[in-house]
Amino acid sequence: IETKIFNNSTVASKAVALEIADLIRVKQAQKQPCILGLATGSSPKGLYAELVRLHKEEGLSFKNVITFNLDEYYPMEPDSINSYVRFMKEQLFNHVDILPENYNIPDGTLSKDEIAEYCAGYEAKIEAYGGLDLQILGIGGNGHIGFNESGSLQNSKTRLVALDHITRVAASNDFLGLSNTPRTAITLGVKKIMEAKRVILFAWGEGKSNIIREAVEGQVTNRVPASFLQEHNNATFILDKEASSKLT
């Protein structure tokens, strides 16, 4: 894993936004779609803000951009205050010229018996585009990527998962208490993340420093799914000073 350490998350996010803008423009010049894997949570907010700025102030167009989000809570209505559909619209999609038919977020409204087929279709759609050009990730305190919690296999598929207690506690403020916090989610599997041509993982703050050390310098283990990225040939961890502080 390559690690890049920045003074703060704002400058780091701007640097990654420039890389993504370059990729979008290269694909535009080639008349190709640009296939992006996106994350929610606090870590990529600065990236999305900078992409919105590049659209509004520097003419970056998202007309050729196709996106696939990593995950969604299950069950979840798209217009609910805590849905990842709502998050993505508010942070990015409503402020750029992406076509509504070009963004994909796992559907939290399915009935249980529809999920397996839906997940296979989500992966098939990514494959039909030739795979993800770039996957954006955050990292959970337990080392999860997407909602691939501890114990997820390196070849895991897109599926319904049970959320770890630590993940639910981290989300419980948004849901006004643990008892209202979903117990399950649909997540892109580790396999599709590993197949992305490029992976960028963000981590900010002292609170992430221990898990960053484990993911970067520890054993490759399904206990820490982010450690699988040690075996990816084009993965970069973008860190602020605090998140990098435990690296040797």
Ligand code: F6R
């Ligand atoms: C979100 C996701 C999660 C988060 C992770 C870190 O789509 O897949 O893996 O990236 O929980 O969350 P934050 O960025 O809020 O610390």
